[in-house]
Amino acid sequence: MEAFGLLLHGFAVLLTWKTLLLMMVGLVLGIFVGVLPGLGGPNGVAILLPLTFTMDPTSAIVMLSCIYWGALFGGAITSILFNIPGEAWSVATTFDGYPMAQQGRAAEALTAAFTSSFIGSLVAVLLITFLAPMISSFALKFGPPEFFAVYLLTFCSFVGLGREAKHKTVISMSLGLLLAGVGMDTVSGQLRMTFGSAELLRGINFLVAVIGLFGISEILLTMEERLALRGHAAGISLRVVLSVWKDLPKYWATLARSSFIGCWLGITPGGAIAASFMGYNLAKRFAKDQDSFGKGRIEGVFAPETAAHASGTAALLPMLALGIPGSGTAAILLGGLMVWGLNPGPLLFVEHKDFVWGLIASMYLGNVVGLVLVLTTVPIFASILRVPFAAVAPMIVVSCAIGAYAIQNAMFDIWLMLGFGVVGYVFKKIGIPLAPFTLALVLGNRAEDAFRLSMIGSGGDMKVFWSNGLVGSITTLAIILLFWPLIDKALSGATRRLRPAKA
Amino acid sequence: MSNTDIEIVVDDPTAPEANSPAVTSNGVVDAVVSLVLLALAVTLGWDNWRTGAAWDATGPEPGYFPFYLSVILGGASLYGLFAAVFSRREASETFVTQAQLRRVMAVFVPTVLFCLAMQLLGLYVASFLLISGFMRFVGKIAAWKSLLTAFIFTAAMFVTFDIAFDVIMPKGPLEAALGY
Numbered sequence: 001m002e003a004f005g006l007l008l009h010g011f012a013v014l015l016t017w018k019t020l021l022l023m024m025v026g027l028v029l030g031i032f033v034g035v036l037p038g039l040g041g042p043n044g045v046a047i048l049l050p051l052t053f054t055m056d057p058t059s060a061i062v063m064l065s066c067i068y069w070g071a072l073f074g075g076a077i078t079s080i081l082f083n084i085p086g087e088a089w090s091v092a093t094t095f096d097g098y099p100m101a102q103q104g105r106a107a108e109a110l111t112a113a114f115t116s117s118f119i120g121s122l123v124a125v126l127l128i129t130f131l132a133p134m135i136s137s138f139a140l141k142f143g144p145p146e147f148f149a150v151y152l153l154t155f156c157s158f159v160g161l162g163r164e165a166k167h168k169t170v171i172s173m174s175l176g177l178l179l180a181g182v183g184m185d186t187v188s189g190q191l192r193m194t195f196g197s198a199e200l201l202r203g204i205n206f207l208v209a210v211i212g213l214f215g216i217s218e219i220l221l222t223m224e225e226r227l228a229l230r231g232h233a234a235g236i237s238l239r240v241v242l243s244v245w246k247d248l249p250k251y252w253a254t255l256a257r258s259s260f261i262g263c264w265l266g267i268t269p270g271g272a273i274a275a276s277f278m279g280y281n282l283a284k285r286f287a288k289d290q291d292s293f294g295k296g297r298i299e300g301v302f303a304p305e306t307a308a309h310a311s312g313t314a315a316l317l318p319m320l321a322l323g324i325p326g327s328g329t330a331a332i333l334l335g336g337l338m339v340w341g342l343n344p345g346p347l348l349f350v351e352h353k354d355f356v357w358g359l360i361a362s363m364y365l366g367n368v369v370g371l372v373l374v375l376t377t378v379p380i381f382a383s384i385l386r387v388p389f390a391a392v393a394p395m396i397v398v399s400c401a402i403g404a405y406a407i408q409n410a411m412f413d414i415w416l417m418l419g420f421g422v423v424g425y426v427f428k429k430i431g432i433p434l435a436p437f438t439l440a441l442v443l444g445n446r447a448e449d450a451f452r453l454s455m456i457g458s459g460g461d462m463k464v465f466w467s468n469g470l471v472g473s474i475t476t477l478a479i480i481l482l483f484w485p486l487i488d489k490a491l492s493g494a495t496r497r498l499r500p501a502k503a
Numbered sequence: 504m505s506n507t508d509i510e511i512v513v514d515d516p517t518a519p520e521a522n523s524p525a526v527t528s529n530g531v532v533d534a535v536v537s538l539v540l541l542a543l544a545v546t547l548g549w550d551n552w553r554t555g556a557a558w559d560a561t562g563p564e565p566g567y568f569p570f571y572l573s574v575i576l577g578g579a580s581l582y583g584l585f586a587a588v589f590s591r592r593e594a595s596e597t598f599v600t601q602a603q604l605r606r607v608m609a610v611f612v613p614t615v616l617f618c619l620a621m622q623l624l625g626l627y628v629a630s631f632l633l634i635s636g637f638m639r640f641v642g643k644i645a646a647w648k649s650l651l652t653a654f655i656f657t658a659a660m661f662v663t664f665d666i667a668f669d670v671i672m673p674k675g676p677l678e679a680a681l682g683y
Contacts, residue, residue, distance in 0.1 A: 054668045167579045167586065171540060174576040178547055178569055185565040192565055193550050216614070223610050224603040226518040386513060390642020391634075395656055397614050398630040401621065402660065406670045414618050421614075425607075429598060430533050448568045456562035 003133055010357030014365060019062055022055075023362065026063040027370050030070015035077055035381050036392055042329045042438075043214040044071050047399045049207060049336055050406035057340040058355055062362040064336055065316075068329055069121070069366045072312055073374045074381065076113035076305060081106060081382055082231035088273045089308040092280040096293060096300025101232045103296050110378055111236055111244040112301040116255065118371045120306035123259040124266060124313035125363045128320065132349070132360075135321040139346035144453035145464050149474035151447040153481065154324050157268060158436045160484035168432045176437040179204045180444020187452055199412040206335045206442050208404045208413045209420045213434055214328075215400040216421025219393050221428060235379045244298075251302050254283045258303045262310025266326055267317055279307030313363065319344055320356060324443065328435045331442045338442075339407075519602035526604050529596040533587035540580035548573030609641050625675030631657045 014020075033044030044067050052060035075090040080097035093113060100109035142150070155173055162169045182193045183203030194200040248255075258279035265275040283303035284293045293300050315326030316333070323345030325331035337344050342352060349356055374381075404417040427434060458464035466472040480487065551566035551573060558564065599607070613633055620629035635653035638644045664670040665683070674683060 050670055051663070051668065053670060165586070167582045170579040171576060171583060174572045174579065175540070175543075178572045178576060181569040181572075188565045190554060190565045192554055192569060193547055195550065219610055219614075220607050223606045224519065224599070226515055229513050231512075388513070388638075388642055388644065389515075390644060391638050391652055393610055394613070394617075394630075394634040394637040397610075397617060398626075398633060398656070398660065401618070401626065401630075402664060402670075402672060405626070405672060406664070409671070411622055411673065414621065418615065418618055422611075426532065426536060430529055430536060432536075451568060452563055460558055460562060 003129055006133075006353065006357045007129060007361055009354075010359075010361030011365070013058065013354055013358040014062065014361050019059060019362075020365075020369075022059050022063045023066050023366055023369055024373070026066030027070040027073075027366065027373050030067035030072075031074040031077075031374060031377075031381055032070070032384065033067070034071035034074020035384050036396075042210070042332055043218055044068075045329055045332045045336075046207060046210045047215050047396070047403050049332070049339075050403045052336070053339065053406060057337075057342060057352075058358045060340065061333070061337065061355070061359050062366070064333060065359065065362055066366045066370070068312075068333070069363075069370045072121075072309055073114060073117060073370055076117065077110065077374075077378060077381055078231075078385070080109045080113060080301070081233070082229050082385065084229060089276045089304075089312070091273075092276040092304035092308075093301060095280065095304075096295070096297050099294070099296035100298070100301070105296065106232045107236045107240045108244055108298065109296075109301050111241050111375065112298050113305045114371055114374050115244065115248065116258075116302045116306040117309040118367055119255055120259055120262055120309035120311075121313040121363070121367045124263050124310045124317075125360065125367070127263055127314060128317045128363070129360055132317055132321045132356075135317075136346040136349040139322055140350070142346070144450045144457065145467065145471045146474065148447060148450035148454055149465055149471050149478065150322060150324060151443055151450060153474055153478040154439065154443070155436070155447075156478040156482035158439070160481040161268070162433060162436070163274075164431055164433045166485065168430075169436050172427070172432050172434065173436040173440045176440025177444045177447070179209070180206075180441050181448065186445065186449065199410070202408060202410070204416065204441075205407055205413060206438075207332070207339070207407050208416050209441055210332055210335065210438060211400050211404045212417035212420025213424035213427075213438070215396065215403075216417060217424030217428060219396055220421065220425045222389070223393070229385060231382065231385065233379060233382055236375050241375060247298075251299055253286070254299050254303050255306050257282055257286075258306035259310045262307040262312075263314040265307075266311030266314025268326070273308075275311035276304035276308040279303040316363075320348065320359070321346065323348075323446070325439060328438050331435075331438045335442050519600065519606050523600035523602035525597040525600050527598045529598045530587050530590070532598045534584055537580045537584035537587055541577055541584065544573045544577035544580060548577065610637075613637055613641070621673060623675060625678055626672040627657050627661050628675055628677050630660065 014023075029048060030044060033047075045064055048067055049064065052063055055063070075085065076093055076097070078084045079090040079093040080101050083094050083098040085091040085094050097109045097113060100106065139146075158173065159166060159169045178193070180203075182200055183191070184201065185192050191201065258275075261278050261282065262275045265278070280300065280303050283299050284290055287293065287299065312327065312329070315330040317326065319325040319330045319334050323334070323343065325334045334344050342348060342355065400417060401414055404413045405411070407413065424434060427437075454464050458467070464471075465475045548570055551570035554566035555564035556566040556570035558567070613636065617629050617633040620632060624632075631653045633653075634656055635649045638649035638652060639646055642649075664672060
């Protein structure tokens, strides 16, 4: 077991007081952004990224991934206590979580949510531990055509499998790819789409765009809502925790099913949202008394939380092994890795062993520490919501500005961030998805390089994408996925498919 | 439904009224965005065509990849324009109400002013002004609380970034006077 030995080494890298401290700080910050209205996983990671610029890569990524775990945990708190899903994937948690809180079983529901998040992530991390090295060593044989085919597959599956209007996904993606190309062309050194502006010469920085798209736009959106809230306070006692854990084996089927769904949907860019609804619906379908769902049933908390976290974690698998993020947040983490000059992808496992296994080990540790932390500190975090939004909003704006400026020390980036904030606000309101844009912006240059290198290699012959079995089947699969809605329509007449219900 | 154990209550006195008239509908915004994107696609496409979107001896020219992306973007936004104009279902949905727009502007305008102030006064003074001003005038929070919060937050940011982590932020006359 080479993976196991390397993992132990990873733990050894991590077990220093400094790293553990950073982990705690990251988790607390993460829960904080998860609980606050108008902030969430991707925003939190994007805004706090500059804090990590001066750290060494391992500490930095440990802190960032802990912010991510913390945000995932934090989302459950507001869903259950306040019936406010902090994130779209927490929506399914409110179905049974909030009724439980109303019945005075908030502590039970929270324990169930945290425990199942932990189980879901753990399953996904185990998957990463054993699958990622295999995939990456396989991918080491990839040449440019194979890589371009994999990128194509990612983009096509977003278009084909996404739930938004197809043309809106295409708009979002092509816009991201175009903006990624602004600035100096890496192959020929020529300037593209700069229109004589010296500021655009640097290109449009991915992180600046993300901070605007997710941070600033989220503040604008949150301000539209009525921000009054009423919620239950809850403290969790050890007795409740133990009684929930004692019953855990009874729900093994739900947990296993949701973990599987989550891992599957996390690796394919379908995302945690679909996973959480599917986990919930399947748990309901397999239950004996379906009517009790929605009225405060603990399985209704277990199922979506396990699936959402398994998928959120599994999204990191393609990012580490192939350099292709499976979710928006994974894309931001990828952007972070590139800031430190680390190129995610198969070579990462060879060239930066310490880093990769440190990160994977931090996923285990972060989840354990996170579980203990949330179980003990829920009352404190729930009361964060007492802080008026009028105080929180300007602080978030300032943090966004610091983040955007720190990346390249450019005032121009602040205005760019503001522009992207408006774009993000409008796009979200008219249903243009932001995840494909984020993904395209971060992958744009690599996709183009892979395309051009394969074209140079083949002398401009498109047949290179079908030149051998591997690249041919990936390309074909990509095209099938692109037209999947049409194919599906043709097939669905014959077979009935499981379909996650609308919220 | 028992609400006896509700313990955390936060009110929102300036919440937008629910019955406020709509400023514009989703359909209109959809069409406008499609038009803007179409214009962008044409501009970028033209620029890439100028750069060179054909093939030369070494393979595709620098404009090749982005040129075809502009074509895709243009096509998709054209489709979006038609879809927005001809679909009746989505078109009637409210994009934003007057009350909501007022609230959004209440945070957007100060943010723009903050960015301007950042250029002239430096980040820290600007953020002190933004936080205290926003809390006092938009959030209607007591002046001493607003000023104190703004001061503590700004000072904490300064210590964290400029001193502890060496992330240098833009500074203005005040910092210069203090010797930073």
